[in-house]
Amino acid sequence: MNELKKAESLYLKQHAKNPIHWKSWSLKTLESARQQDKLIVLSIGYAACHWCHVMEKETFADPNVANLMNSQFISIKVDREEHPDVDHVYMDFLLETKGNGGWPLNCILLPDGKPIYAGTYFKKDQWIQLLSRFQFLYNENPQKLKDIALDVIEQIEFQNETYSTEIFKVQEDWLEWVKFLDLEHGNLNYAQKFPMPTVVHFLMYISDNRFQHHVTLSLDAIVNRGLYDHLDGGFFRYCVDREWHIPHFEKMLYDNAQLISLLSRYDLLHSNNRYKYPVFDTISFLCKYFYTSLFASSIDADNVDGEGKYYTFSQQEISDNFSKVEQEYFQSYFISSVNKPWEDRWHLHGDVNQVSKEKKKIKQKLSGIRATHPSPAIDFKQICSWNSLMVIGLVDAAIAYKNEKWAKQAEIVLQKMTTIFLDDTTIYRVVYNHNKKEGCLEDYAWFIAAMIKMGSIHRSGHYFEKAINLVESVINDFFDHEKKLFRYSNEQNLYKAKFEVEDQVIPSSNSIMAQNLLTLYEVTRTEKYQELAIQMFDVVAEKAKKWLPNYSNWMHVKRKFGHSNPKIVMCHVDFPTICDLIQQIKSLDFTYVLEKEVSITLFKGKYNSTNRNIFVCGDQYCFEPVKSIKDAIKLCDEVI
Numbered sequence: 001m002n003e004l005k006k007a008e009s010l011y012l013k014q015h016a017k018n019p020i021h022w023k024s025w026s027l028k029t030l031e032s033a034r035q036q037d038k039l040i041v042l043s044i045g046y047a048a049c050h051w052c053h054v055m056e057k058e059t060f061a062d063p064n065v066a067n068l069m070n071s072q073f074i075s076i077k078v079d080r081e082e083h084p085d086v087d088h089v090y091m092d093f094l095l096e097t098k099g100n101g102g103w104p105l106n107c108i109l110l111p112d113g114k115p116i117y118a119g120t121y122f123k124k125d126q127w128i129q130l131l132s133r134f135q136f137l138y139n140e141n142p143q144k145l146k147d148i149a150l151d152v153i154e155q156i157e158f159q160n161e162t163y164s165t166e167i168f169k170v171q172e173d174w175l176e177w178v179k180f181l182d183l184e185h186g187n188l189n190y191a192q193k194f195p196m197p198t199v200v201h202f203l204m205y206i207s208d209n210r211f212q213h214h215v216t217l218s219l220d221a222i223v224n225r226g227l228y229d230h231l232d233g234g235f236f237r238y239c240v241d242r243e244w245h246i247p248h249f250e251k252m253l254y255d256n257a258q259l260i261s262l263l264s265r266y267d268l269l270h271s272n273n274r275y276k277y278p279v280f281d282t283i284s285f286l287c288k289y290f291y292t293s294l295f296a297s298s299i300d301a302d303n304v305d306g307e308g309k310y311y312t313f314s315q316q317e318i319s320d321n322f323s324k325v326e327q328e329y330f331q332s333y334f335i336s337s338v339n340k341p342w343e344d345r346w347h348l349h350g351d352v353n354q355v356s357k358e359k360k361k362i363k364q365k366l367s368g369i370r371a372t373h374p375s376p377a378i379d380f381k382q383i384c385s386w387n388s389l390m391v392i393g394l395v396d397a398a399i400a401y402k403n404e405k406w407a408k409q410a411e412i413v414l415q416k417m418t419t420i421f422l423d424d425t426t427i428y429r430v431v432y433n434h435n436k437k438e439g440c441l442e443d444y445a446w447f448i449a450a451m452i453k454m455g456s457i458h459r460s461g462h463y464f465e466k467a468i469n470l471v472e473s474v475i476n477d478f479f480d481h482e483k484k485l486f487r488y489s490n491e492q493n494l495y496k497a498k499f500e501v502e503d504q505v506i507p508s509s510n511s512i513m514a515q516n517l518l519t520l521y522e523v524t525r526t527e528k529y530q531e532l533a534i535q536m537f538d539v540v541a542e543k544a545k546k547w548l549p550n551y552s553n554w555m556h557v558k559r560k561f562g563h564s565n566p567k568i569v570m571c572h573v574d575f576p577t578i579c580d581l582i583q584q585i586k587s588l589d590f591t592y593v594l595e596k597e598v599s600i601t602l603f604k605g606k607y608n609s610t611n612r613n614i615f616v617c618g619d620q621y622c623f624e625p626v627k628s629i630k631d632a633i634k635l636c637d638e639v640i
Contacts, residue, residue, distance in 0.1 A: 001021060002015075002016060002017075002018060002019070002020060002021055002022050003021075003022060003023050003024060004016040004018075004022045004024065004077060007024060008432040008433065008434065008435065009047075009079040009081075009082055009381065010047040010079075010377070010379045010380070010381060011045060011046050011047040011049075011052070011079040011081070011379070012024065012077055012079055014047065014052075014053070014056060015056055015060060015077050017061075018056070018060045018061055018066065019061070019063055019066035019070075020060055020065070020066045020069050020070060020075050021066075021069070021070045021075060022075050022076070022077040023074065023075065023076050023077070024076070024077065024078075025076055025078050025083055025086055025493075026493075027492075027493055029074065029076055030113055030493055032074060033074040033109075033111045033113075034111045034112060036074070036111075037111050037142075038072065038073055038074050038111060039072070039073050039074070039108055039109065039110065039111065039116075039134060039135065039138055040073065040074045040075075040076060040107075040108070040109035040110070040111065040113065041069055041073045041074070041075045041076065041106070041107075041108060041109075041131070042076050042078065042086075042090060042105075042106070042107040042108075042109055042115075043060075043075070043076070043077050043078070043104060043105070043106050043107075044077075044078045044079075044080050044086065044087050044090065044091075044103065044104065044105040044106075044107075045078075045079070045080065045103045045104040045105070046079060046080050046081050046103060046297075046298070046379075047079070047081075047297070047298060047300065047377065047379035047381075048237075048250035048251070048252065048297075048298035048299060048300045048301055048379060049103045049104065049250065049301070050248060050249070050250065050301040050302055050307045051102070051103065051104060051120070051121045052103055052104045053300075053302055054121065055104050055106075055121055055122065058123065058124055059122060059123065059124045059127050062124050064124075064128065065124060065127060065128060068128060068131055068132065068135075069131065072131070072135045073131065073135070074111075079381075080103065080105070081297055081379075081381060081383060081430075082381075082429070082430055082437050083437070084429075084440055084442060084488075085440050085488055085489035085491045085494065085498060086491070086494065087105065088488060088498045088500060089494050089495070089496060089498050090105060090107050090115060090118060091105055092156075092498070093107070093115045093118050093153075093156070094107070094118035094119070094120075096156045097118060097152065097156075098118065098119070101120070102120045102121075103120065104120060104121060105118065105120060106118070106119055106120065106121075106122060106127075107119075108130075108131070108134050110145070110146060110149055112495070113493065113494070113495045114146075114149050114150070114153060114495045115149065115153075115495075116134065116145060116148065116149040116152075117130070117134060153495075153496075157496070166538060166541045166542060167538065167541060168537035168538060168540065168541040168544065168554070168558055169541065169544070169545065170555045170558050170559045170562065171544075171545075171548055171555065172206045172208070172211075172559075174208055174210050174211065176548065177203070177211075177548060178210075180548060180549050181214055182242065183214070183217075184242075185217075185221060185242050185243060185244065186214065186217040186218035186219075186220070186221040186222075186244075187199070187200070187218045187221070187222075188549055190242075191241070191242055192238055192239065192240055192241070193221075193227070193238060193239040193241070193242065193244050194237075194238040194505055195222050195227060195235065195238070195255065195258075195259060195505070196505060196549070197255075197258040197259055197261070197262040197505070198258075198503045198504075198505070198506070198507050198552045198553045198556075199503075199549045199552045200215055200218050200219065200262060201261075201262055201265065201552070201553075201556060202552040202553070202555055202556045203215050203552075204262075204265070204266060204269065205269070205556070205559070215266070219262070219263065219266060219274075219275065221244045222235070222244070222259070223263070223275060223278045223352050224336075224349060224350065224351055224352055225239070225243070225244035225245065225336065225338070225349050226239055226244050226245045226246055226247050226339075226347050226348075226349055227239050227244055227247055228278060228352070229251070229285070229311065229348075230334060230348040230349070230350050230352070230363075231311075231348065231363060231366055231367055231370060232281075232285050232289075232367075232370075233278065233280075233281030233282045233283075233284055233285035234251050234256055234281075234282050234285040234286065234289075235251065235255050235256050235259050235282065236248065236249050236250065236251055236255075237249075237250045237251070237252055237255060237301070243338045244338075245338055245339060245340070245342070245347070245349075246308075246342045246347055247308075247347075248301055248307075249301040249302075249307055249308040249310075249311055249376075250298055250299065250300060250301040251298060251299045252297070252298045253286070253290060253295050253296065253297055253298065253383070253386045253387075253389070253390060254385075254386045254389055254505070254506055255505065256282055256285075256286055256390075256393075257295075257386065257389035257390040257392070257393040258389060258393065258505075258506070259282070259393075260279055260282055260283060260390075260393035260394070260396065260397050261389075261392055261393045261396040261397075263275035263278060263279050264279055264393070264396040264397040264399070264400035264401070265396055265400065265588065267279075267400050267401070268396075268399065268400040268582070268583060268586065268588070269586055271583070273401070274353070275352075276401060277352045277353060277355075278352050279397050279400075279401070280401075283393075283394070283397060283406065286390070287409075289378065290378070292380070293382075293416050293420075294382040294387050294413060294416055294417065294420070295382065295386070295387050295390050295413070296378055296379060296380040296381065296382065297379045297380070297381045297382070297383055297386065298378070298379045299376050299377070299378050299379075300376035300377045300378070300379070301376065302376060303373065303374040303375060303376045303377075304374045305373070305374060308342070308343075308345075308347070309345075309373060309374075310370065310373045310374065310375060310376050311347065311370070312342065312343075312345035312346060312347045313345060313346045313348075313366065313369060313370075314344065314345050314346075315341070315344070315345075315346070317369050318330060318346065321365055321368075321369055322362075322365065326361075326362060326365070329358050329359070329362050330362055330366075333350050333351075333354065333358075333359045333362060334346070334348040334349060334350045334362070334366075335348075335349065336349040336350065348366075381430055382420070382430065382431070383429060383430055383443075384417065384421045384427060384428065384429050384430070384439055384443040384446070384447055385429070385439075385440075385442045385443045385445075385446040385447070386446075387413060387417055387450075388417070388443075388446035388447050388449060388450035389446060389450075389506075390410075390413065391410045391413050391414050391417075391450040391453065391454065392446075392449060392450055392453045394406045394407070394409055394410035394413070395407060395410045395453050395454060395456070395457060396453075396588060398410065398457075398575075398579075399457065399578070399579050399582050399583070399588060400583075402576060402579045402583075404575045404576070407457060407458070407575060410454060411454060411458060414450055414451070414454055417447070417450075418466075421439070421443070421447070422447070425469060425470055425472075425473035426438070426439075426473075427439035427443050427444050427447055427470070428443075429443045440488055440489040440509070441474070441478055441486050441487065441488045441489065441500065441509040441510070441513070442488070442500070442506075442509040442512075444470060444473075444474045444478070444509075444513075445474075445486075445509045445512040445513045445516060446509075446512060447470065448467045448470050448471060448474070448513075448516045449512055449515065449516055451463040451464070451466050451467040451470075452464070452467050452516065452519050452520075455467070455592065455593075456588065456589065456590075456591050456592060456593075457575070457578055457591065457593055458593055458595075459593070459595045460569075460592040460593050460594050460595070460603065461594055461595055461596045461597075461598035461600070461603060461607075462595065462596070464520070464523060464592075464598070464600055464603070465598065465600070467516070467520060468520060468524065468600070471516060471517065471520055471529070474486065474513065475528075475532070477490065478490070479532065480497075480499070483499055483539070484532075484535040484536060484538075484539045485499045485501065485510050485536055485539060486499070486509065486510050486513050487499060488500045488509060501539075501540050501543070502543075502547075502550040502551070503549075503550055503551060503552050503553040503554065504550070507552075507553035508553065508554075510536060510540075511551075511553040511554045511557060512553070513536075514533045514536045514537065514554070514557055515553075515557045515560075517529040517530070517532055517533040518530065518533050518557065518560075518561040519589070521533070522561075522565070522567060522590070522602070523567075523592070523600055523601065523602040523603065524600055524601050524602070525601045525602075537554065537558060540554060560589065564618055564619050564639055565587070565589075565590045565639070566585070566587075566590060566616055566617070566618065566635070566636040566639040567590045567591075567592070567602060567616070567617045567618075568581065568585075568590065568591045568592065568614060568615070568616055568617075568632060568636070569592045569594060569602060569603060569606050569614075569615040569617065569622075570591070570592065570593050570594070570612075570613070570614050570615075571593065571594045571595075571606070571607050571608055571612065571613055572608070572610075572611065572612040572613070573593060573612060573614065577629060578591065578593065580629055581629045581632060581633070584629070584633055585633060585636055594606060594607045595607075602617060606622075606625075612627055613625040613626075613627070614626050614627065614628075614629070614631075614632045616632055616635035616636055616639065617639075618639045623635050623638075
């Protein structure tokens with residue numbers, strides 16, 4: 001029978017009516033495959049994935065496919081957002097054997113879980129042919145297939161095992177970077193355009209004007225073209241063309257949270273409001289559609305009419321609802337020079353900073369038309385790491401635009417996360433009504449980062465004490481002293497351990513842990529934290545030289561902590577004043593606001609129960625406290 005009928009994951013529920021005898025990922029299922037000596041079909045996706053929906057309808061709903069899978073295979077369906085550790089391990093195999101990846105991720109495994117084949121989307125006939133071929137091979141000579149699989153895995157492991165230790169270098173040379181960059185359309189030089197906030201964020205802090213121009217070119221494309229929803233706010237997953245014209249239409253929390261941070265940090269760094277409107281509208285969108293007690297995961301790319309149909313407009317809709325003059329305004333505001341009809345429909349582009357009464361009226365009419373379109377599904381699954389990213393985004397935006405409401409909401413979310421996801425020093429990734437999934441390194445790393453971020457503007461004693469406790473737990477439970485890196489998870493049922501080091505759309509969990517360790521070293525002077533971080537940098541140094549974009553956050557962290565930073569410890573300072581200080585020093589990372597006396601080295605003896613005090617500190621010393629922001633900024637310039 002199909003066991004997904006009992007699942008709480010939206011993605012798994014979407015496959016609950018398939019005639020396939022789907023099972024969920026578990027030790028019991030894997031042991032069943034071993035006992036029956038059956039190959040395993042492992043199919044991985046997520047609720048907002050367009051091609052996952054297509055394969056579900058065209059392939060997995062077919063009775064002939066089901067008959068083959070049910071009789072000859074153990075079939076496992078995985079929500080990658082619930083089990084990113086499973087997804088990472090088998091996606092690595094796909095990338096190593098095929099060179100590129102994506103979802104759905106469909107693998108054929110030996111009964112012991114080792115992969116022998118991996119691919120993405122398959123039409124029905126292709127899928128039947130593929131499964132039949134491997135089943136024939138396994139029936140004819142199972143040992144030969146096992147030997148081939150083992151040989152491939154060993155070759156991959158040998159290539160990836162060679163970590164040489166050397167000094168990590170932060171690369172800010174234009175000539176080293178330019179080969180990776182799209183100088184015409186912005187961002188990285190790929191045919192498909194992912195926003196890659198980690199890369200843009202690193203480049204944003206290089207003073208070379210060529211980098212500064214490229215960052216602005218990239219961010220302008222992200223907010224003014226097809227990646228951005230010009231009506232509701234929020235960003236789509238990625239664009240399928242170099243010109244940022246048409247996206248894949250799913251909206252993911254992790255993309256939007258990071259882009260809120262990135263755009264806010266740009267405006268803070270440059271002391272302007274260039275990206276204020278998309279930041280405000282994206283936060284408004286997320287609070288309206290994603291937020292209950294925490295933030296949901298995603299909105300689907302598809303509605304019942306197909307991909308993108310909710311977000312786009314037919315020419316008939318425009319003609320029926322707008323006068324000739326209004327149609328001219330529509331063209332002027334939302335149809336750019338690169339914007340051509342997509343599947344006989346219009347997807348909106350436009351200058352986000354172009355504001356007028358006429359544009360407002362056109363947007364209102366377009367919103368009315370969109371409201372008649374069937375809505376795409378929302379996956380209300382609440383994920384620890386992604387909500388942590390949202391806390392960080394809200395705090396960054398609150399500081400950049402002096403919006404205390406967002407800071408308060410960030411703390412409400414973080415407090416709720418502590419209640420739901422945290423059990424002493426154990427973090428859960430997803431908590432449902434009837435079960436919960438244990439967190440991966442990603443969840444621990446980002447939860448700690450969110451606490452550190454909140455502690456930079458409020459209740460530093462409370463949040464840093466919690467962050468320190470969690471870091472100690474992560475070191476004990478996840479750090480591999482031989483590899484000198486943190487394991488991605490402690491899942492025992494995978495055929496190999498995963499060590500996530502490459503920064504992708506989300507920075508790698510190891511680079512975030514290095515950041516957390518160095519941040520906590522700054523306030524505790526605990527040598528162990530610095531030593532572990534240095535080991536981690538040395539291990540990834542050689543790989544970082546070869547593919548710079550995939551180590552952008554590593555370089556950002558190394559650069560940030562590569563020199564002495566003024567650390568500012570405050571008490572009885574209100575939020576607008578904190579914003580004024582941070583906006584003037586251009587640093588979001590080294591401020592602390594005490595609410596109590598704590599024994600943490602940097603904070604010790606600095607809390608005053610009645611009076612405002614602002615301490616400016618270097619690495620091993622602090623100046624006498626001052627009362628004004630002006631005096632504090634002067635002292636910052638004296639820190640060596």
